[in-house]
Amino acid sequence: MFLTDLLPPLAQLTPVEQDHLDQARQMQAMSFAVHIPLVCFGVAFPALVVFVEWLHLRTGDPLYRRLARRWTRVMAALFAVGVITGTILSFELGLLWPQFMASFGDVFGLGFAIEGFSFFLEAIFIGIYVYGWDRLPPKWHFASGFPIIFTGFLGSMMVIAVNAWMNNPGGFRLEDGEAVDVRPWQALFGNDYLWHELVHMYVAAYIVVGFVVAGAYAWGKLRHGRWGRYERTALAIPLTVAAFAAPVQLLVGDWAAREVATHQPVKLATLEGLQRTTEGAPEHILGWYDKETGEIRWGIEIPKLLSLLAFHDPNATVQGLDSVPPDDRPGPVNTVRFAFQTMVGIGTALALLAVVTLWVRWRRRGLPRSRWFYRALVVAGPASVVALICGWVTTEVGRQPWVVYEVMRVDAAVTGAGGVPVGYALLALVYLGVGLGVWWVLRRLAAAPLGGAGDPMEVAAARGPGGADADGETAGGTAGGS
Amino acid sequence: MHLYEVPLLFSLIGLALYVVLGGADFGAGFWQLFAGRGERAARVREHAHHSMAPVWEANHVWLIFVLVVMWTSYPEAFASIASTLSIPLFLAAVGIIFRGAAYALRSGTASGRELRLVDTAFSLASILTPFALGTVVGGIASGRVPVGNAQGDPWTSWLNATSLTVGVLAVALSAYMAAVYLAADAVRTGDEELERSFRARALGSGIAAGAVAAAGLVVLRDDVRELFDGLVSGGGLAALIVSAVGGLATLWLVSARRYEPARYSAGVAVAAVIAGWAIAQAPALLPGELTVEQAAASHDTLVATTVAVLAGAVVLLPSLALLFTLTLRGRLGEEHGAGGEPSAATAALRALVPTRTSMLVRLSIAFGILGFGFLTLADSGWAHAIGVPCLVLFALFGFRAAVPLEEPEEQGISAPAEQER
Structure with missing residues (x-):
C-alpha cells in the first residue's frame, strides 16, 4: 500500500548552500544520457549475438559464426565502456546527492545490491563468452551467453525498480524527516510503477539495438556498396528484432502514459501542457506552451482525445498544472512536452518503418529494395537513440522538482560540496574523449580481421593453439558504428 | 556479532577482494x-594486458559492491564520506573511466604509437585510482569525515599525512600483487625471461610495500594516535603480525620460484592490513563521529541486504571460480573447430525452411491480438500482467517466423572467404 498521498512533504533535512544545483542536475543528466544507450547494448545485444551463434550451431553455416564473432567484439568494447559509465553513475549518487542517499539509501539500496550482483555475473560471463570463442566446447560457449542475457535483464530491472520508487515512493514512513519503518522489498517490488517502466525500457533496448545495428549495415550498403550475403544477414536479423519491438512499444507506451495519468497527474499535465483541470480534455500535437496564458499556441487540437487516451473515457476529468502550487510544478514545461512529443513522434515513425519491413517480408519474402528504405534505416538508428533519451527526459524532468516524488525535493538532496561546475566540465571533456574513442575503436574493429595474430581480441594468440579464423573478407561494414 | 555489523563485514570482505584482485x-x-x-x-x-583482460571487469565490480552495500546499510556515513571526500572520489572515478576506456580502445590499436598512447593513459589511470581511493581510506581512518553534507574540509580531509601514506601504500600493494601474479602467469606461458623480470619486480615492490607500511605506522603514531594504539594491541596486532608473516612468506616463496602459493600468501598479507584497520577502528565507522551501530540502517533493510548478499554469493562464487579457473589455466580445453557439424548447405536449408512457419505466424497474430486486448483495452493490473507476456510471445513467434531472411546461396557462388578454415 502506498502512502505517499498521506505523507506531508519533507522539509529540508539540512539546508545547504548549493549555488550550482542546475549544474549538478545537468551533470547527472549528461551521465545518464551517455550511459543509457550503452545499457541498451548490454541488455539486448547479447541476445542477438547468442541467437546468431545458435543459428551457427544449428546449421553449421560458418557465416553465422563469423557474424557472431564480429558482433562479440563490438559487444565487448561497448560493455567495457558501459561498465565505466555505470560506475560513474554510482559514484555520482553519493557525490552529487548525498542527502538523498543519507535519507533513503536504506529504502532503495537493496535494488542496487541485487543490481551489483547481476552486474558482477554479467561481467564474469562476458569475460567467459568473449574470451571463450575457440577455447570452450561450442555448446558450452553457447550456454555461457545465457547468463549474460538474464543478468542484463535483472540488472536493468533493479535500476528501474529504484527509479520507479523515486516516481512512486512507498515502503516506508516519514517521521521528523527520517524514513522509518522501512520495508525495502515492498518499496522496490511491490510498486505498481515498476512494471510499465521496466517493459517500456526493455522493449526500447531492443528497438535501439535493432535499428542502430541495422542502420550501420544500411550505411555500408549505401555508402560503400557492401551487400553480400553476410551483410544482408547482418542487417536482416537486427532489423527483424526492431520490426517486432517497435509496434509493441506503441502499446506499451500507451499503457505507461495511462499509469502516469493515474499516479502522477502533474507529470501528465506537464507532458501535455495542460494548464487547467479539464473535463473532456483535448490533445495538442506540436505547438508551444505559453507560460503567461497557460495555453498551447500553434498546436493542432484534437478534442477530447487526451481524456480518451488517459482514462478510456472522452469526458474524463484530467488534472491540470494548476492543481498544485507553482513551486510543485516541473519548471521547464516546454522541455518535458517537447521531449515527450519527440519520443512519441519518433516511436510512431519507427513503428511505421517496422510495418513496411514486415509487409515487404510477407509479400516479397525478402528485404525491401528501395534505396529510400535503407536511407530511412540509416536515420532510424540515431533517431531511436534520440527517442530513448527523450523518454528519460520526459520521465525525469517531468518528476521535478522532486527527487522522491512528493517526498523530497531535488534541492534538499544536493551536495554541499563546492566545485560542481569544475567536475561537470571535466566529466564533459572526459566523456567527449571517450565518445570519440568509442567511435574510433568501433570503426577499427569493423575493419580488423577476425582471429589469428591480427585479432586484437585474441588473448591466446601468443599462447594457446592459434585460433585461426580466416576472414579474408574484411567487409564487416561499420558494425555497430553508430 | 550483531546484525548491524554484518553488512560492514561484507563490505570489508568486498574491499579486501577488491584490493587483492582489482x-x-x-x-x-x-x-x-x-x-x-x-x-x-x-x-x-x-x-600485463593479456593476463588481466578477461578478468578486470569482474574484479572492478567489487568496488561497486562495496559502494552499494555501504550506502544501503550505512546511508548517513556513506553520504558524509561521499560529500566531504568528493574530490578524491571524483579523481578515482576519472581514473576508472580512463582505465575502462583504455581496455575498450586497446583492441582497436593498429600501430605501436597508438598502442603506447592507450597504454600510457591506462597506466596513469592505474596509479591515480588506487592512490585516490587510498587517500579516501586515510581520510576516514584519521577521523577527518564529520557527519553531514560536506561538513569536512574538502582538501585537508584527503591531503594529509595519513591519507597520502595510505594512497602510496595502495599503489605499492597493487604493484606488488600484480608482479607476483604476472610472474606466476609467465611460468604458465613458459616464458622464462618474463618470469625472471617479474620475479625481480615482485621482490623489489614487496620490500617497498613493506617499507611503506612500516613508515605508515610511524605516521599513524603522530597523526591518529587512537588508531595506532588499536593496531599495536590485541586483535589489531594479531592482524599486523599475520600481514607481516604473509609478506615475508611471499618474498621467500617468490625467491624460491613457488608462485602458486605466493599468490595466496600475498593476498593474505594484503587482506590482513584491511582486517587490522577494521579491528583497530571498531566500533567506530567514522571515528569520533559515528559508531557502526549508530550508522546502521533499519532492521528490515539490514536483513534484506544480508539475505540478498548471501543469496547472491551462492550464484556468484561458483561463477567467479569458473572464470578464474578458465583464466588461470589459460585455456578452456582443446581447440574446438566446426568439425562434426552438419554440412552447411543441407543444414542451412533445415533451419531456413521450417515447415512450421505458418503455424508460427498464426500464433504470433493470435498473441498480438490478445496482448492488444489485455494491455491496451483492459484497465486492471491483472489484465496488464497477461497482456505483456502475450506481446512478448507475439514478438518471439513473429521473429522466429520472419528470420533469417536470407536463403543460403547456391554452392559455388559463396565467396571462398566465407569458408572458415
Whole structure:
C-alpha cells in the first residue's frame, strides 16, 4: 500500500548552500544520457549475438559464426565502456546527492545490491563468452551467453525498480524527516510503477539495438556498396528484432502514459501542457506552451482525445498544472512536452518503418529494395537513440522538482560540496574523449580481421593453439558504428 | 556479532577482494608504465594486458559492491564520506573511466604509437585510482569525515599525512600483487625471461610495500594516535603480525620460484592490513563521529541486504571460480573447430525452411491480438500482467517466423572467404 498521498512533504533535512544545483542536475543528466544507450547494448545485444551463434550451431553455416564473432567484439568494447559509465553513475549518487542517499539509501539500496550482483555475473560471463570463442566446447560457449542475457535483464530491472520508487515512493514512513519503518522489498517490488517502466525500457533496448545495428549495415550498403550475403544477414536479423519491438512499444507506451495519468497527474499535465483541470480534455500535437496564458499556441487540437487516451473515457476529468502550487510544478514545461512529443513522434515513425519491413517480408519474402528504405534505416538508428533519451527526459524532468516524488525535493538532496561546475566540465571533456574513442575503436574493429595474430581480441594468440579464423573478407561494414 | 555489523563485514570482505584482485589489475598498469622501452618492454606490456583482460571487469565490480552495500546499510556515513571526500572520489572515478576506456580502445590499436598512447593513459589511470581511493581510506581512518553534507574540509580531509601514506601504500600493494601474479602467469606461458623480470619486480615492490607500511605506522603514531594504539594491541596486532608473516612468506616463496602459493600468501598479507584497520577502528565507522551501530540502517533493510548478499554469493562464487579457473589455466580445453557439424548447405536449408512457419505466424497474430486486448483495452493490473507476456510471445513467434531472411546461396557462388578454415 502506498502512502505517499498521506505523507506531508519533507522539509529540508539540512539546508545547504548549493549555488550550482542546475549544474549538478545537468551533470547527472549528461551521465545518464551517455550511459543509457550503452545499457541498451548490454541488455539486448547479447541476445542477438547468442541467437546468431545458435543459428551457427544449428546449421553449421560458418557465416553465422563469423557474424557472431564480429558482433562479440563490438559487444565487448561497448560493455567495457558501459561498465565505466555505470560506475560513474554510482559514484555520482553519493557525490552529487548525498542527502538523498543519507535519507533513503536504506529504502532503495537493496535494488542496487541485487543490481551489483547481476552486474558482477554479467561481467564474469562476458569475460567467459568473449574470451571463450575457440577455447570452450561450442555448446558450452553457447550456454555461457545465457547468463549474460538474464543478468542484463535483472540488472536493468533493479535500476528501474529504484527509479520507479523515486516516481512512486512507498515502503516506508516519514517521521521528523527520517524514513522509518522501512520495508525495502515492498518499496522496490511491490510498486505498481515498476512494471510499465521496466517493459517500456526493455522493449526500447531492443528497438535501439535493432535499428542502430541495422542502420550501420544500411550505411555500408549505401555508402560503400557492401551487400553480400553476410551483410544482408547482418542487417536482416537486427532489423527483424526492431520490426517486432517497435509496434509493441506503441502499446506499451500507451499503457505507461495511462499509469502516469493515474499516479502522477502533474507529470501528465506537464507532458501535455495542460494548464487547467479539464473535463473532456483535448490533445495538442506540436505547438508551444505559453507560460503567461497557460495555453498551447500553434498546436493542432484534437478534442477530447487526451481524456480518451488517459482514462478510456472522452469526458474524463484530467488534472491540470494548476492543481498544485507553482513551486510543485516541473519548471521547464516546454522541455518535458517537447521531449515527450519527440519520443512519441519518433516511436510512431519507427513503428511505421517496422510495418513496411514486415509487409515487404510477407509479400516479397525478402528485404525491401528501395534505396529510400535503407536511407530511412540509416536515420532510424540515431533517431531511436534520440527517442530513448527523450523518454528519460520526459520521465525525469517531468518528476521535478522532486527527487522522491512528493517526498523530497531535488534541492534538499544536493551536495554541499563546492566545485560542481569544475567536475561537470571535466566529466564533459572526459566523456567527449571517450565518445570519440568509442567511435574510433568501433570503426577499427569493423575493419580488423577476425582471429589469428591480427585479432586484437585474441588473448591466446601468443599462447594457446592459434585460433585461426580466416576472414579474408574484411567487409564487416561499420558494425555497430553508430 | 550483531546484525548491524554484518553488512560492514561484507563490505570489508568486498574491499579486501577488491584490493587483492582489482589491485593486481591496477598494478599491471603500473608495470606497463615502468616497462621501459624496446621490444622486451613491449612484451612486458602485452603480458600485463593479456593476463588481466578477461578478468578486470569482474574484479572492478567489487568496488561497486562495496559502494552499494555501504550506502544501503550505512546511508548517513556513506553520504558524509561521499560529500566531504568528493574530490578524491571524483579523481578515482576519472581514473576508472580512463582505465575502462583504455581496455575498450586497446583492441582497436593498429600501430605501436597508438598502442603506447592507450597504454600510457591506462597506466596513469592505474596509479591515480588506487592512490585516490587510498587517500579516501586515510581520510576516514584519521577521523577527518564529520557527519553531514560536506561538513569536512574538502582538501585537508584527503591531503594529509595519513591519507597520502595510505594512497602510496595502495599503489605499492597493487604493484606488488600484480608482479607476483604476472610472474606466476609467465611460468604458465613458459616464458622464462618474463618470469625472471617479474620475479625481480615482485621482490623489489614487496620490500617497498613493506617499507611503506612500516613508515605508515610511524605516521599513524603522530597523526591518529587512537588508531595506532588499536593496531599495536590485541586483535589489531594479531592482524599486523599475520600481514607481516604473509609478506615475508611471499618474498621467500617468490625467491624460491613457488608462485602458486605466493599468490595466496600475498593476498593474505594484503587482506590482513584491511582486517587490522577494521579491528583497530571498531566500533567506530567514522571515528569520533559515528559508531557502526549508530550508522546502521533499519532492521528490515539490514536483513534484506544480508539475505540478498548471501543469496547472491551462492550464484556468484561458483561463477567467479569458473572464470578464474578458465583464466588461470589459460585455456578452456582443446581447440574446438566446426568439425562434426552438419554440412552447411543441407543444414542451412533445415533451419531456413521450417515447415512450421505458418503455424508460427498464426500464433504470433493470435498473441498480438490478445496482448492488444489485455494491455491496451483492459484497465486492471491483472489484465496488464497477461497482456505483456502475450506481446512478448507475439514478438518471439513473429521473429522466429520472419528470420533469417536470407536463403543460403547456391554452392559455388559463396565467396571462398566465407569458408572458415
